[in-house]
Amino acid sequence: MPGDTIRVLLADDHAVVRAGAKAMIAAAKDMTVVGEASTGAQAITMAQRCDPDVIVLDLDMPEGDGLEVTKVIVARGPRPRVLVLTMHTEEQYLVPILQAGAGGYVVKTAADRELVDAIRAVANGDLYVRQAAARVLAQGLTKKDPAKVDRERYEALSDRERDVLRMTAEGYTAPEIGEKLSISSKTVDTYKQRVHEKLGLTHRADYVRFALKLGLLTPT
Numbered sequence: 206m207p208g209d210t211i212r213v214l215l216a217d218d219h220a221v222v223r224a225g226a227k228a229m230i231a232a233a234k235d236m237t238v239v240g241e242a243s244t245g246a247q248a249i250t251m252a253q254r255c256d257p258d259v260i261v262l263d264l265d266m267p268e269g270d271g272l273e274v275t276k277v278i279v280a281r282g283p284r285p286r287v288l289v290l291t292m293h294t295e296e297q298y299l300v301p302i303l304q305a306g307a308g309g310y311v312v313k314t315a316a317d318r319e320l321v322d323a324i325r326a327v328a329n330g331d332l333y334v335r336q337a338a339a340r341v342l343a344q345g346l347t348k349k350d351p352a353k354v355d356r357e358r359y360e361a362l363s364d365r366e367r368d369v370l371r372m373t374a375e376g377y378t379a380p381e382i383g384e385k386l387s388i389s390s391k392t393v394d395t396y397k398q399r400v401h402e403k404l405g406l407t408h409r410a411d412y413v414r415f416a417l418k419l420g421l422l423t424p425t
Contacts, residue, residue: 211236211328214257214285216248216274218266222313226261226290226320233321236328245269249277257285258328261320262307264291264298265402272298272305272405279306288327290316297358299334301405309333352418358404359419366403369396373409374416 213236215223220243227238240255242248246268252260260278264271275287286308291298299310308327311319312335319335326333362370365386372382379393386393406412416422 209235211259211324212239212255212257213237213324214240214242214248214251214255214260216242216245216251216260216266217263217290218243219263222263222290226316229317229320230324236321236324245271245274248274252278252281252285259288259308259324260285261288261290261324264289264293264302270401270405270407272302273407275302275305275307286327286330288323288333290320295334303332303334311335355415355418359415362400362403366396366400369393370400370404370406370412371416371421373397374412374422376409 213230215226215238217223217226223241223243227241230236230238239257240251242251243266245266248260248262248266249269251257262271262274266274269277271289271291275289278285278287287306288309288311289298289302289307290311290313292313294312295310302310308330309323309332311323311333315335323333359367359370368386369382372385377385379390379397382393383390400406404415406415413422
């Protein structure tokens with residue numbers, strides 16, 4: 206670590222979560238909060254402005270989900286290190302987030318017991334995951350075929366979510382999709398938000414790449 210005090214940036218779109226994490230960090234003598242962000246875009250900006258050692262990062266944020274933010278932060282250099290703090294259990298996101306370059310993963314339900322120790326470990330360059338996640342990590346890194354994982358995640362979507370994913374990849378707008386499916390444009394946006402939460406797809410290009418990998422797009 207560059208100094209005796211660990212500099213922490215909190216990035217979560219829920220103020221109450223940031224306040225709770227800030228209180229836990231304040232009780233530790235060897236770390237301090239140097240900034241807060243409520244969106245992915247803010248997290249990227251604040252990472253440069255505040256020069257933190259560790260970013261405590263939520264996965265589900267507007268203007269850039271945690272996976273994409275992690276990739277941007279990691280691409281810039283060895284600091285800051287990324288520690289994910291999320292409501293999602295490890296089965297779905299642990300392997301992708303570590304492959305993106307994060308240094309640790311803490312579930313919010315365990316934050317009161319693990320957050321401070323996790324920050325210390327990640328700041329020191331160590332990998333932090335709870336012992337219960339070791340099996341998930343081993344299986345994910347050694348046995349899972351990425352194409353099979355994508356297929357499983359796609360099949361976990363509802364029929365309507367699959368329709369919206371495919372039609373978005375084909376270039377239809379939300380109003381056009383709504384008209385074809387006999388639902389409102391606002392409802393289409395709700396389905397797209399669910400697709401984002403489950404698959405991490407944000408822009409149409411993400412939809413197209415995912416659809417192509419799974420062979421969802423057919424010639425017309």
